Amino acid sequence: MRLALFEPDIPQNTGTMLRMAACLGVAVEIIEPAGFRLDDRRMRRAGMDYLEHVTLTSHDSWDDFIVTPTRRAARLVLLTRAAPTVYLDFAFRPNDIIMVGRESAGVPEAAHAAVDARLRVPMAAGLRSLNVALSAAMVLGEALRQTNGFPEAQP
Numbered sequence: 001m002r003l004a005l006f007e008p009d010i011p012q013n014t015g016t017m018l019r020m021a022a023c024l025g026v027a028v029e030i031i032e033p034a035g036f037r038l039d040d041r042r043m044r045r046a047g048m049d050y051l052e053h054v055t056l057t058s059h060d061s062w063d064d065f066i067v068t069p070t071r072r073a074a075r076l077v078l079l080t081r082a083a084p085t086v087y088l089d090f091a092f093r094p095n096d097i098i099m100v101g102r103e104s105a106g107v108p109e110a111a112h113a114a115v116d117a118r119l120r121v122p123m124a125a126g127l128r129s130l131n132v133a134l135s136a137a138m139v140l141g142e143a144l145r146q147t148n149g150f151p152e153a154q155p
């Protein structure tokens, strides 16, 4: 299981997701450009010393990312509030890449069209969206539960 961050623009959210990924044994792909440098002080403060434990790959652009062997070998699953499918109704696979969008703008149409599945976390009517790190945590938790992928479940 991998987590992909599409052009993240809030360093504290990225630090939080990197810390979660370290704790859950999930590799992270960052798709640039990000709205901050990857050594940003605010990101490091949120991620703390957990950042040393993340398997992190940075890609210069979306176009670079989608041709990588990692992406070609796995399903790309986009989290978006506009998705037709609720994440609890989806059958995850151990090597899925779960991708979240940019805080300010989600992902562009080209990315919506290029993914293998789109999932949403159901929300109360009339509200805009969840925090990106919280939506990643909810869906990653379900994906790891389904695939027996939590670290302590592995031999």
Ligand SMILES: C[S@@+](CC[C@H](N)C(=O)[O-])C[C@H]1O[C@@H](n2cnc3c(N)ncnc32)[C@H](O)[C@@H]1O
Residues within 6 Å of the ligand: 078, 079, 080, 081, 082, 099, 100, 101, 102, 103, 104, 105, 106, 107, 119, 120, 121, 122, 123, 128, 129, 130, 131, 132, 133, 135
């Ligand atoms: C703050 S939201 C982006 C809002 C942005 N203005 C838009 O129109 O998409 C940042 C990311 O969090 C994730 N997200 C937030 N709420 C979600 C939900 N209810 N279901 C699935 N993903 C969600 C998505 O990946 C989204 O791209």
